[in-house]
Amino acid sequence: MSWTDLARNGRILVVDDAMENIQILHHALREEHEVLFALDGEQALQIARDQQPDLILLDAVMPGMDGYAVVAALRSSPRLQDIPVIFVTALSQPEDETRALDGGAVDFISKPFNVAVVRARVRSQLTIKRQADLMRELSMTDGLTGVANRRNFNDTIDAEWRRCARAGLPLSVIMIDIDHFKLYNDHYGHQAGDACLQQVSAAMKRCATRPQDLLARYGGEEFILLLPQEGADGAEVVANRILEEVGRLAVPHATSPSAPQVTLSMGLATGLPPSDSTDPSALIRTADANLYRAKQTGRNRYCL
Numbered sequence: 001m002s003w004t005d006l007a008r009n010g011r012i013l014v015v016d017d018a019m020e021n022i023q024i025l026h027h028a029l030r031e032e033h034e035v036l037f038a039l040d041g042e043q044a045l046q047i048a049r050d051q052q053p054d055l056i057l058l059d060a061v062m063p064g065m066d067g068y069a070v071v072a073a074l075r076s077s078p079r080l081q082d083i084p085v086i087f088v089t090a091l092s093q094p095e096d097e098t099r100a101l102d103g104g105a106v107d108f109i110s111k112p113f114n115v116a117v118v119r120a121r122v123r124s125q126l127t128i129k130r131q132a133d134l135m136r137e138l139s140m141t142d143g144l145t146g147v148a149n150r151r152n153f154n155d156t157i158d159a160e161w162r163r164c165a166r167a168g169l170p171l172s173v174i175m176i177d178i179d180h181f182k183l184y185n186d187h188y189g190h191q192a193g194d195a196c197l198q199q200v201s202a203a204m205k206r207c208a209t210r211p212q213d214l215l216a217r218y219g220g221e222e223f224i225l226l227l228p229q230e231g232a233d234g235a236e237v238v239a240n241r242i243l244e245e246v247g248r249l250a251v252p253h254a255t256s257p258s259a260p261q262v263t264l265s266m267g268l269a270t271g272l273p274p275s276d277s278t279d280p281s282a283l284i285r286t287a288d289a290n291l292y293r294a295k296q297t298g299r300n301r302y303c304l
Ligand code: GH3
Pocket: 144, 177, 178, 179, 180, 181, 182, 183, 185, 189, 190, 191, 192, 193, 194, 197, 219, 220, 221, 295, 299
């Protein structure tokens, strides 16, 4: 994506208790961005929740909830805390500006402002925000397959474990390993091996359909599927679906001792957090041990 793409076409929320100020900013920004507006702090938070703006231009002095309170509310909400906020205010003392920046605003513009400067600062903050979003996305994704990476999996299982503990619900994992993949690489070459990993991971992803399910690449040709709020029966349904879906791919594997096509083996484990004997790492150890049994007993199957 080019620099201009990062700096334009944002969704900007303008918050000010004076309609006249909103109109001036709307006029200044509408050619480069989509502009939403709110006339008070409560309304601003509501619109931020509903429309997820990329950036907020925020008045400081408003009746009811003022700008400082709005920033504090945004920063305490996991869904809203990353939206950058620029204060646009008649306040101009250093302590006003310091308080805004310490509270979590990214910039501070005093009225009267120059329209071109506001436009430029919006572009600059939008670019920073989008670069940060891209970095976060990259840091959580496996480069070859596009599924979650191991770090993402570790963070997610910890959060889901706590969520399931609060809700009194089970959580399952499926550890997955492609059968005789070394032989596949030896016969077809490493590039074909890479393409196979992409195809197989896409097929597995189709099998885990709920929004909270997470497929991650755990190691070279090893994947792990996290199924929050799913018991052993549900995990078995998904494991069968994966066997079927990867079977349907029918990727030829001429040198495999198991089958003439690419197959995989799986180990399932289910826990009911919080329990004394189990934590996420114990659950993964169990899944790993069950995967080992699936390998020992003939591959192209799951064990639980
Ligand atoms: P098993 O059925 O027991 O799992 O046998 P295997 O050959 O799959 O197991 P092993 O762990 O001996 O070999 C894994 C192979 O996966 C070796 C390695 O070269 C290959 N591999 C790991 N990561 C990648 C990758 O990113 N691309 C390709 N093409 N191959 C990879």
